[in-house]
Amino acid sequence: MAGYFAIFLVLLTLASGLVWLLDALVLAPKRQQKLALAQSAAGGGSLPEEAGAELLKEPQLVETAKSIFPVIALITIFRSFIYEPFQIPSGSMMPTLLVGDFILVEKFSYDVKDPVWRKTLYSNNKPQRGDVAVFKYPEQPTVDYIKRVIGVPGDRIIYRNKQLFIEKACTDAQQTDCGKLEMIELNLKNEGEYYQEQYPQRRYTEKLGDVEHDILQTPARREHTEFFFKQRGTAIDEFVVPEGHYFVLGDNRDNSRDGRFWGFVPEDNMVGKAVFIWMSFEFNTDPNSWLPGWVPTGVRFERLGSIR
Structure with missing residues (x-):
């Protein structure tokens, strides 16, 4: 079996990738639905820009996962199969x-x-x-x-x-x-x-x-x-x-x-x-x-x- 650091890198890559996928398939569509409902509830008036941005804001975990996944995935592939x-x-x-x-x-x-x-x-x-x-x-x-x-x-x-x-x-x-x-x-x-x-x-x-x-x-x-x-x-x-x-x-x-x-x-x-x-x-x-x-x-x- 591999060393602990290699296992840690693979697990971190999988975890951040799964969070990103969960957000893309489930969480992001739900945020869009909330925005649509809020706009409907506003009636003839337009929803304030700040309120719309708040409804579409990604959770901190999702934001972190999306920022580190490409880097961690690249490092894992490089050190696992290349150098x-x-x-x-x-x-x-x-x-x-x-x-x-x-x-x-x-x-x-x-x-x-x-x-x-x-x-x-x-x-x-x-x-x-x-x-x-x-x-x-x-x-x-x-x-x-x-x-x-x-x-x-x-x-x-x-x-x-x-x-x-x-x-x-x-x-x-x-x-x-x-x-x-x-x-x-x-x-x-x-x-x-x-x-x-x-x-x-x-x-x-x-x-x-x-x-x-x-x-x-x-x-x-x-x-x-x-x-x-x-x-x-x-x-x-x-x-x-x-x-x-x-x-x-x-x-x-x-x-x-x-x-x-x-x-x-x-x-x-x-x-x-x-x-x-x-x-x-x-x-x-x-x-x-x-x-x-x-x-x-x-x-x-x-x-x-x-x-x-």
Whole structure:
């Protein structure tokens, strides 16, 4: 099911639309009848203009509903089927996405779903390896998560000693370059640009198919394989993606609670593909500052643009 805000928008759209329809079909004709009766009762004299306007005056509820319905309906349609804005709340997708980034998620990139029950209305493209995807968190479906798609149905994924391996599934669409375990090459860009706690992180460039992106690793942090998702018939650091599911990882590999720890994302949970950063705020991280941490201290204009 959808989140509470999406349900609220749909209910508000329905309520304001029904009030408008009720007024058009029932209340407005009754006001016209009252005006006609008042004019007849006035006999030969004309009804004062102010009195006529008072009889035709719309109730406050109707006036409000008619003013908000077009706007609310447009917003509901836009965020349900076209684009939805999201704010990045954590550093699990660094360096691709930073805390304070505001992004647009393209809803029609994947299957188009109704905004409340999330049943598929139109089957569109499927998530691809390398996509930055927003989805309903499998362990709490009212919460939205954002991670990178690493494995599609049938893929075999190994994440061992901070190295990613993928054995792509052979399908009708992919007959070549499949069926063999491939190590995903990492090219070091720098070290020390970012830190996890007091530990310096290494920034690598990784390539998944045609998608080239950067990831972060923290060499000083060990992998907590004891908390990895345990899939029957596989090693502790191995994951075979079931039909109708996807395997996702955060780009900040040692600071992300992702598919390694809770398993796979059902296709029905997919919300859309993150495609654009439309605003990015900096926040004060000095604990001794008088300024609250949630107050923006600057705008990172250089971050605005497409997401890869």
